[in-house]
Structure formats: C-alpha cells, structure tokens
Amino acid sequence: MINIFSAIFLVIGVLFMVLGCLGLVRLPDVYNRLQAATKCVTLGVCSMLLGVIILKGFSPMSGKALLCIVFILITSPTSAHALARGAYKSKVKLCKNSVCDFYDYGTPEEKNLPIKESKHDSNQP
Amino acid sequence: MLYDALFLFALIASVSMCLYRIGIGPTPPDRSVAIDILGTVMVGFCVLAALKTGNDYFLDVALAWTLISFIGGLSLAKFLEGRRFDD
Numbered sequence: 629m630i631n632i633f634s635a636i637f638l639v640i641g642v643l644f645m646v647l648g649c650l651g652l653v654r655l656p657d658v659y660n661r662l663q664a665a666t667k668c669v670t671l672g673v674c675s676m677l678l679g680v681i682i683l684k685g686f687s688p689m690s691g692k693a694l695l696c697i698v699f700i701l702i703t704s705p706t707s708a709h710a711l712a713r714g715a716y717k718s719k720v721k722l723c724k725n726s727v728c729d730f731y732d733y734g735t736p737e738e739k740n741l742p743i744k745e746s747k748h749d750s751n752q753p
Numbered sequence: 754m755l756y757d758a759l760f761l762f763a764l765i766a767s768v769s770m771c772l773y774r775i776g777i778g779p780t781p782p783d784r785s786v787a788i789d790i791l792g793t794v795m796v797g798f799c800v801l802a803a804l805k806t807g808n809d810y811f812l813d814v815a816l817a818w819t820l821i822s823f824i825g826g827l828s829l830a831k832f833l834e835g836r837r838f839d840d
Contacts, residue, residue, distance in 0.1 A: 635756065642763045645797055649767040652774050652790060658782045661774075665790045673793055676800045680812075689803065692812035699819050700796070707789055707826035714833030715782035 630682060637679030644672035657723035658715050666708040673700055760801055767794050785829040792822030 648668025655661045677693040684690045716731060771794060774787040799815035
C-alpha cells in the first residue's frame with residue numbers, strides 16, 4: 629500500500645516535470661516560459677521528494693528529503709523572481725498576445741492602457 | 754524494474770528540452786531561465802539515484818545542487834540587470 633502511494637507521487641512528479649519542460653519549449657515569450665517551467669518543475673521535484681518520504685518512513689533519507697523540499701520551496705521562487713526582473717531590466721519585449729504591462733504602468737509614454745485606476749478621492753466630501 | 758526506465762526516459766526528455774532551449778534561445782534571459790530549470794531537474798535525477806541504490810548521500814548531492822543553482826540564478830539575474838559582478 630505504501631509502495632502504491634509512493635509510486636503515485638513519483639508518477640505525478642515526473643509528469644509535471646515533463647510538462648513544465650514542454651512549456652519551456654513551446655511557449656512564445658520569456659515570461660510565459662518562466663511561469664510554466666518554474667511552477668511545474670518545482671511542484672514536480674517536491675512531489676518526487678514527498679514520494680521518497682512516504683516510501684522510507686522515519687529514516688535519515690526522509691529527513692534529508694524534507695530538508696531538500698524546504699530549500700527548494702525557498703530558493704526556486706526567489707530565483708525565478710530575480711530572473712524575471714533581470715529579463716525586464718534588459719529590455720526583452722513581451723509577446724504580441726500580451727494584454728497589458730503593469731510593471732510599466734507609471735511611465736508617461738504609456739497612456740492608453742485598458743485598465744484605469746479608480747479614483748477614490750472623488751467620492752469623499 | 755520498468756518504472757525506473759520510464760522515469761529515467763522522462764527525465765532525459767526533460768533535460769533534452771532544456772538543452773534545446775539553451776541552444777536556440779533568442780535572447781540571453783531565455784538561456785538563463787533554461788539553466789535555472791536544468792538545475793532543478795537534476796535534483797530529480799538525484800532522487801531517482803537515491804531510490805535506485807538506497808544510499809543517503811545522493812540527497813546530500815541534491816541539497817548542495819539546489820543551493821548552488823540558487824546562487825547561480827541570482828548571479829545570472831544580477832548580470833542581466835546590467836550590473837557587473839563587483840557591484
């Protein structure tokens with residue numbers, strides 16, 4: 629029974645890793661690729677390590693796997709955020725199907741954005 | 754065992770897709786993202802090796818690989834922002 633649960637978690641992890649890397653190949657933009665690949669691969673690796681924890685029970689291997697899950701959940705979103713910020717600072721264009729760019733909202737040359745800011749001050753007396 | 758061959762084939766396909774993106778990426782951030790993802794996929798290889806051989810130290814390798822990949826990703830992001838490594 630424990631083997632079946634562990635194998636289910638391992639299959640989910642490997643499937644998410646393959647789909648994340650497929651998104652890294654197929655999607656049109658740097659930011660879309662970062663989105664797909666980082667989330668899917670992080671979930672896949674954490675699911676594989678959870679399968680190791682379920683299979684091995686209370687053992688040194690399980691403790692190391694738990695520590696590895698904690699470090700991956702801390703470091704992977706931080707690295708992805710820094711890479712997205714660096715990609716934006718190095719002036720990579722968004723793809724053509726993108727709707728709007730909120731990170732560039734305050735600059736004066738972007739006047740015709742589809743979503744406008746609501747005025748809270750007009751309702752107050 | 755059949756599962757090991759299937760898992761290994763799937764992870765080799767993942768690494769191949771990451772290397773494809775590193776090869777043809779149009780801009781430098783594409784290659785940086787693919788390198789960062791490749792560092793996370795290698796942790797999966799370490800997990801499979803630990804399950805196959807039953808040794809603990811492959812998970813130590815996975816832990817060290819995670820932290821080194823984190824530092825590499827941060828330094829690549831700092832390089833992409835236009836700053837140099839001695840700022």
